[in-house]
Amino acid sequence: MSSSSNEEVTSYSPGWSNVDVNKMLAPATTQASIKLSIQNVNAWFGKKHAVKNVSLDVKENSVTAFIGPSGCGKTTLLRCINRMHEMTPNARLDGKVILDGFDIYDKSSDSAMIKRRIGMVFQKPNPFPTMSIHDNVAAGLKLNGVRDKKLIRDVVEQSLVSAALWEEVKNDLDKPGMGLSGGQQQRLCLARALAMQPEILLMDEPTSALDPIASSKIEELVQQLKEHLTIIIVTHNMQQAARVSEYTAFMYLGELIEYDQTKDIFKNPHKELTEKYISGRFG
Amino acid sequence: MPRLLDLGLDRIRNIITDMARLSESSVFSALEAYESESNAKKHIFEQSEKLRTLQDEVTDLAIELIARYQPVATDLRFIKSCMEIAYGYSRFGRYSYDIVDVLETLGPLSGCNKHAVSEMAITVRKMILLSVNALESRDKTAAPDLYQMDDTVDTLYRKYLRELVSNLSKNSSDEPRCYISNLLILRYLERISDHACYVGDSVYYIITGSSSPRR
16 A cells, blocks of 8 residues: 555555454465565674674565574564664665565665555554554554545554454543553554554564563464464564464574574474574573 | 573483383393293382383473473473383383283293293393483484394294294194293283384484484
């Protein structure tokens, strides 16, 4: 979906509604097409070389986890995927990030459009503090020129349903988003991201600030949403990576050490460094 | 600094080592009792029961370690394999008891030709020692050797069966209890041989993360 701010958008059909829960645990297929290809990506903060020549392919409708110790570059790599890295002062990057065959760093690429196609949920829930629940979800639509109130209402509802928040807030849509619990706020942020109908969803430690019940709700949502989205999740929680992802990438000191199916990473990793990290023998 | 999981893994490793020695002793004692016609039933029953209790202990501890520490990779493979190995050793104990039970039920067997059992026992003893040592030294090369010896055991078993059928059809004068005791004990030894192979497989799996090539 593309529009300038002057153009009124009159139709909108999120592709991720009506999730088939029965397919939640469908195994990864090897035939899945490559949605995103990270090719020889290097990223710097000033002189600090944070991501070192990383290449990996992400399959469509899969969940991929980035794991590794603090400072290994996993969040930086995530931010390279939707051009957020370049927004940091003194940050630079080289390499290619190919989305559906198109390099998002190509000169002709539109950074705002990339961020619409690749949504992001952050570590700490960050609803817009002055906005109601409804307006938090609708914010992106309005910024993108959607004016049709009924359409906005429908998308807000659908997004909240998909984020498993609708039943809890449907009578309080005008109340402030900040009045929700931490877990609800994170699902609100997820709904806000989903409202833009992204093709890829990046999640940066989305449950690290949540209690176990709120965390498991997010994990269940990840399983549902992957039917229609490609998801990349950064997590410090090894068990979470093992539970939710089909592919896992282990990073260390900016390098990609091992990238494989999650079942192989956790049962029989090929690299000794991976084995040491996932079994807590580091340091 | 050891991980909390390491304390549990050490404990499970110690129980398995105890089981290895106990099961080895149990089989050797049963074969000795069979050869020397001595009464070892009570002693071997106690060993068999002890092995069964230790097997339960390994399973309980393994479940606890999985639930509390969510082990992965080599740790997880080790725990899974320990449960299988513990079962194998507990079967060694049970077959030892079955061997001495044959002696008590059908004995005395001093007049019987024990050559077939003695011949197979030589290989089975070697297999037990090899499997126990493979576990202690984490030797993945033991698995193919064990399977080779298992082939020898299977061949001896089938050979005895054919001879038995042939002798029975000739109305041999040998006592039926000799045939039956030999056949039963050979069968128990053949099963012990299989379990020794499974121990070798588990060691191979712990080290490589793959099933043994034979399986």
